[in-house]
Amino acid sequence: MRLRIGRRHPKDDRPEPPAGTPGLAVELRGVRRQYGRGAGAVHALAGVDLALARGTFTAVMGPSGSGKSTFLQCAAGLDRPTSGSVCLGGTEITGMKEDELTELRRSRLGFVFQAFNLLPSLTVEQNVLLPMRLAGQRRDRHLAGDVLARVGLADKARRRPGELSGGQQQRVAVARALVTGPDVVFADEPTGALDTTTAAEILGLLRHAVDTLGATVVMVTHDPAAAAWADRVLFLADGSFADSLERAGAERIAARMAALAARTSPAGAMAGAAA
Numbered sequence: 547m548r549l550r551i552g553r554r555h556p557k558d559d560r561p562e563p564p565a566g567t568p569g570l571a572v573e574l575r576g577v578r579r580q581y582g583r584g585a586g587a588v589h590a591l592a593g594v595d596l597a598l599a600r601g602t603f604t605a606v607m608g609p610s611g612s613g614k615s616t617f618l619q620c621a622a623g624l625d626r627p628t629s630g631s632v633c634l635g636g637t638e639i640t641g642m643k644e645d646e647l648t649e650l651r652r653s654r655l656g657f658v659f660q661a662f663n664l665l666p667s668l669t670v671e672q673n674v675l676l677p678m679r680l681a682g683q684r685r686d687r688h689l690a691g692d693v694l695a696r697v698g699l700a701d702k703a704r705r706r707p708g709e710l711s712g713g714q715q716q717r718v719a720v721a722r723a724l725v726t727g728p729d730v731v732f733a734d735e736p737t738g739a740l741d742t743t744t745a746a747e748i749l750g751l752l753r754h755a756v757d758t759l760g761a762t763v764v765m766v767t768h769d770p771a772a773a774a775w776a777d778r779v780l781f782l783a784d785g786s787f788a789d790s791l792e793r794a795g796a797e798r799i800a801a802r803m804a805a806l807a808a809r810t811s812p813a814g815a816m817a818g819a820a821a
């Protein structure tokens with residue numbers, strides 16, 4: 547079942563932008579992101595091609611500075627690539643005006659951050675319904691109740707975030723990310739601030755959303771145990787996808803990360819040269 551969703555506003559008569567490939571939630575073609583120019587230019591993304599089907603859970607890993615944040619920002623329409631194109635839910639976002647991008651992010655994307663990013667003065671229910679409020683959609687308290695029940699917080703709707711534990715706050719953030727039935731949920735180190743048990747609960751919720759709601763999740767993480775919940779792990783190195791693993795356990799993922807770090811870090815390169 548998919549949660550009920552309000553996609554485009556009924557009064558929105560702007561023509562649909564050109565469509566991407568059907569069935570793909572995320573499609574990046576030749577995405578480059580360069581900082582600075584000339585000799586000092588940094589190629590944070592050096593030509594990324596990626597196609598993620600709907601209903602999949604993908605983890606993105608890579609050494610520090612490999613381009614994970616830049617990838618997430620470009621894929622989620624928070625930053626503009628220097629060149630290349632990004633399609634989300636079949637809609638080309640490259641070249642969209644800032645207000646169109648903002649609207650798309652509010653109505654068609656979900657976000658879960660390491661620091662929860664809930665508004666402390668709002669109740670749990672108001673936080674969950676915030677994306678709909680910002681998108682000018684009707685706030686549906688039944689829908690909020692449904693989503694809160696899914697994350698095990700049916701009895702906390704009237705509480706404020708400050709009254710909840712970290713794990714419970716992240717559950718609220720997951721509910722908020724799912725409430726619009728988004729094309730993609732982008733998660734940036736969603737378990738970075740949580741203990742192992744609580745982290746597993748949050749990852750279980752994301753996994754469940756993929757398996758039962760057909761949600762699509764793209765998660766950046768440095769934690770192999772978190773990445774093991776994904777269908778596929780993509781490894782970034784120097785701004786490109788250098789490797790991937792399907793349905794792998796934490797140990798295999800950790801070993802692959804260590805190999806990648808040894809190949810890409812200056813220390814690793816020196817060790818390689820000395821060998």
Ligand code: ADP
Pocket residue numbers: 581582588589590608609610611612613614615616617
């Ligand atoms: P990661 O998230 O994997 O640590 P980032 O995407 O943050 O990697 O960074 C990729 C590369 O781009 C790094 O070399 C970083 O120093 C550089 N970079 C990121 N943001 C900026 C910026 N605003 N200005 C200049 N260089 C940047």
